[in-house]
Amino acid sequence: MSESVKRSNPLMWFLDPLTSTASQSDPEYRYSWSKIAWMLPLAIGILGLVVTAIGWATNSEQFYYSYLIGWAFCLSITIGAYFFVVIQHLTKARWSVVIRRIPEALIWSFPLLAVLSIPILLGMHDLYHWTHHDLFDPASANYDPVIAGKEAYLNTPFFLARFAFYFLSWTWISYKLYTLSVRQDNDPHPEIAPKQRKYAAIGLALGAITTAFAAFDILMSLDPHWFSTIFGIYFFAGSFMIIMAVMALVSMMLQRKGMLTGLIKVDHYQDLGKFLFGFVVFWAYIGFSQYMLIWYGNLPEETVFYRHRLEHGWGTMSAILLIGHFIIPFIVLVGRWAKRNLALFGFMCIYMLVMHWFDFYWIVAPVLHEHVAMSIYDVTGVIGLFGVYSAAFMYRLSRHALVPQRDPRLHKSLSFTNT
Numbered sequence: 001m002s003e004s005v006k007r008s009n010p011l012m013w014f015l016d017p018l019t020s021t022a023s024q025s026d027p028e029y030r031y032s033w034s035k036i037a038w039m040l041p042l043a044i045g046i047l048g049l050v051v052t053a054i055g056w057a058t059n060s061e062q063f064y065y066s067y068l069i070g071w072a073f074c075l076s077i078t079i080g081a082y083f084f085v086v087i088q089h090l091t092k093a094r095w096s097v098v099i100r101r102i103p104e105a106l107i108w109s110f111p112l113l114a115v116l117s118i119p120i121l122l123g124m125h126d127l128y129h130w131t132h133h134d135l136f137d138p139a140s141a142n143y144d145p146v147i148a149g150k151e152a153y154l155n156t157p158f159f160l161a162r163f164a165f166y167f168l169s170w171t172w173i174s175y176k177l178y179t180l181s182v183r184q185d186n187d188p189h190p191e192i193a194p195k196q197r198k199y200a201a202i203g204l205a206l207g208a209i210t211t212a213f214a215a216f217d218i219l220m221s222l223d224p225h226w227f228s229t230i231f232g233i234y235f236f237a238g239s240f241m242i243i244m245a246v247m248a249l250v251s252m253m254l255q256r257k258g259m260l261t262g263l264i265k266v267d268h269y270q271d272l273g274k275f276l277f278g279f280v281v282f283w284a285y286i287g288f289s290q291y292m293l294i295w296y297g298n299l300p301e302e303t304v305f306y307r308h309r310l311e312h313g314w315g316t317m318s319a320i321l322l323i324g325h326f327i328i329p330f331i332v333l334v335g336r337w338a339k340r341n342l343a344l345f346g347f348m349c350i351y352m353l354v355m356h357w358f359d360f361y362w363i364v365a366p367v368l369h370e371h372v373a374m375s376i377y378d379v380t381g382v383i384g385l386f387g388v389y390s391a392a393f394m395y396r397l398s399r400h401a402l403v404p405q406r407d408p409r410l411h412k413s414l415s416f417t418n419t
Contacts, residue, residue, distance in 0.1 A: 031259065031398040038394035045387020048380045055377040056119075062375050064123035065368045069360045070382035071120060072218060074389045075113055076235065076356070079211055080243030081106035082170060083236070085177055086207065089200035095271055097413035098263050098403055102247050104181055105397040107174035112392050114167040116385060120218075121160070130154040130224040146301065147224050154224055162217060166210045173203035181404050188406035211236055219360075222367045226305040228294070234286045241279035242356045245349035248272045250397075252346050260402055266340050267418035273339025276352065280333065284326040309362065313372030321362050325355045357382055 055063035081103035088096050124131050129147070134140040136148045147154065176199040184192045212232025220231045228234075248269055254260050294302045309318050329352060338344055361378060404410060 031402055038391040038398070040391075041387045041394065042391035043387075045384050045389070045391060048382075048384025048387055050384075051380040052377050052384050055375070059375075059377075060123070061126045061368065062377055063381075064119065064126045065364055066375055066377035066381040067119050067123075067385070068127060068218075069357070069364050069378055070385040071113070071116060072360050072364070073357050073382055074109075074116075074385050075218075076239040076360075077242055077246055077389075078106055078109045078113060079170075079207075079236070080239035080241070080246075082174060082203070082207055083211075083240055084243050084247075086173070086200040086203040089177070089196045090204060092197075092409065094409045094412035095268065095416045097407050097410045098260075098416075099247055099251055099268060099272075100404055100407075101181070101400070101402055102250050102397070103243060104178050104404075106243075106246070106393055107170075108178055108396045109389060109392055110167055110171045110174055112389065114171075116388070117163075121163070124156065124159075128154075128159075128221055128224070130221060131156055150224065154221060159217060162213060166214045169206050169210055173199055173206065177203070181407075182400050184407060185401055185405050188408070193408060208236075211239075219363055222364060223305060225301050227302065228290050228305075230286060230290050230293075234283070234290060237279055237283040237286050238356055238359055241276060241283055242352060244272045244276040244279065245352045245356075248276070249346060249349045249353075252342060254402065263403060263414060265416070266342070267416055268413075269342060269345060270336070270339045270418045273333060273345055276349070277329070277333040277339070280326060280329045280352075284330075308366050308370075312370055314366055317362055317372055321355075321358060325352075325359060329355075 052063065052066060055066065084096075084103045085100065085107060087093075088100055120127065129135070130150070132142070134142040135144040136151050137143055138148075152158075177196060180192050180196050180199070212235075215232045215235035219235065220226070220228065251260060251264050251269070255264060291306060294306060308314065329348060332338055332344070332348055338348070361374070365373070365378070407413075
């Protein structure tokens, strides 16, 4: 790499250790944006968080709920990336190798999300009704026998211990898979791929358990009277769906800037579109299954969740979620042509990001508001958190090659065709 290029873009100094022949001869393998690529979203994110913080001074309860919506949205993207990476290693997938570095950079965000969770942990008393100690005291006028019966699980020390375990386990698996992938760029040792599959196998089992319980703790316990045994699957379905949209959007952005040109083809986008469409349907299937079983059981402690979301204006929001998150993307994405039309597919990816956020709003906001309401902090909260999250992701993506250059299946991915 010439010294003039390094001087014009200091970020290239981080990329200089890459010694792969492919990366040196093919600039499309390299990240070539300036620092503004991550500094701009960081500035927007900080501004959004500052505006949202005003809500803490004026209405702390609204601030905590708005912050939780945005934080859970970012967490779900990272969870989706986590499962995508481990599944690709376990199945020895070939088609996805050329785009795998994108979710690998995303799973590096778990430590950041752990730090960004501090306001949620500080606001547990406002967010989680079960943290109120008088609910567990039979002598108190506020004693709640239903919540008291769950005290062995719903208590603050155990919640914090579980929360720490979730992030430690996710970070450990992510660190192992990411570092092995980066090491393979310069050292194509034949033992690296088996190690990746070993950690992916551990990560899949560990991730399935921790993701389900994290969904229970972070979102379902907002209403401690309500419970659903498949809520964890509902959370996973949305997470795995949205990572397809994120990978497609990032790939398009990189290609518009001259990176990955000729490497990621329309056939790869078609497969991402297939997964996006498939998990739109799977999300709807799990959501309907949850609703049907609760409706059929007709137990008051279960039906309260949907009853509240069908009254006081929330019924309109539920209809928007059904139509916007399932019917519209189903109709648009069902055809092969829609997945290969990058302008339309890119628009649908952005659209699904908005609807995915709306899904979290639909889950969280009714716990705070009896009548339908949307605060400006719901919007600034997600903009702020997603801005900081995106900046960290873009910076991490800039540190190494955009493609796992010496993965033994890379040549199959580059020649992949979709029939």
